[in-house]
Amino acid sequence: MEPLISVHDAKNYLNKGQKILFADCRFSLQDPQEGERLFNEEHVPGAVYFDLEKDLSGKVEDTGGRHPLPSIDIFVKKIEEAGIHKDTTIIAYDDQLSAMASRFLWLMKYLGHQRVYIMDGGFKAWKQNQYPVSNSVEQSELGEFQYDIHNELIATQKEVAEKIEDSNVAILDSRAFERYAGWNEPIDERAGHIPSAQNYFWKNLFEDGFWKSSDVLKNYFSNLAKYKEIIVYCGSGVTATPNVIALWQAGFQNVKLYVGSWSDWITNPDNEIRSVSKS
Structure with a gap:
């Protein structure tokens, strides 16, 4: 199933009144309250808000990164409170080039839910088309969600360390080149990248706020066709997800x-770090 849906097709779903839910995933790392504030001001009618740090991530520990996986039980409870059933079609959107919506879609795929899309162009495109918005928050009927965890979609720290030198595995760093190179690290305590990682900046997937076409993405990732497996990372597991979804869109299957x-x-002092020389 294609992971992307046009804003026009999303609007048609809304018109049909089928079993559908819009997941509003707007969030600002600089202002964690902004996303929910914007949601309360206006959103796609009937949408439910999913907070990156409260809903799509778990508690930060000594290891696991800044946005670890949420507790499955807690996340499923949130899903059911949103009224999501196993046959509900979900359309996720944000206003950050689909970064947060991609995290949501990936999580739903991890739980085995297939009927989930990202609205291409996000809330900005919805507004530009003058489609209806609402500021009301509706109480949903409790859903009954059945999940089937797909651990093959995840790579652990141990697995990454073991596959650094595997010629059949490509490791992709989704951050901006300056962070990948170790020249500028505004967030994390150490700068650089995982050995053997290749830099594929996630924002290169977009043009004028929309995802590039499947053919363009296939060409963009063409050098990766020789690998049997691709592992994608970023700073904390959020902006890596657009690359995962773009790889799916380009026809790659074994992506973690x-x-x-x-x-x-x-967090592991035994893990090697590489950087790029400026000379």
């Missing part, structure tokens, strides 16, 4: 997310 990402990797 290193959820803890760089912020987890650097």
Whole structure:
């Protein structure tokens, strides 16, 4: 199933009144309250808000990174409170080039839910088309969600360390080149990248706020066709997810997310770190 849906097709779903839920995933790392504040001001009618740090991430520990996996029981409870059933179609959106919506979609795929999409262009495109918005928060009927965890979508720190020198495995760093190179690290305590990692900046997947076409993405990732497995990471497992989804869109199958990402990797003093020389 294609992971992306146009804003026009999303609107048609809304018109049909089928069993559908819009997941509003807007969130600002600089202002963690902003996303919910914007949601309360206006959102797609009937949407439910999913907070990156309260809902789509778990408690930060000594290891596991800045945005570890949420507790499955707690996340499933949130899903059911949103009225989501096993046959509910979900359309996720945000206003950060789909970064947060991608995290949501990936989590739903991890739980085995297939009927989930990202609204291409996000809330900005919805507004530009002058589609209806609402500021009311509706109480949903409790859903009955059945999940089937897909651990094959995850790479652990141990697995990444073991596959650094595996010629059949590509490791992708989704951060900006300056962070990958170790020249500038505004967030984490140590700078650099995982040995053998290749830099594929996640924002390169977009043009004018929309995802690039499947053909363009296939060409963009063409050098990765020789690998049997691809592991993707970023700073904390959020902006890596657009790369995961773009790889799916380009036809790659065996793609894993290193959820803890760089912020987890650097917690282990035994893990090697590489940088790029400026000379």
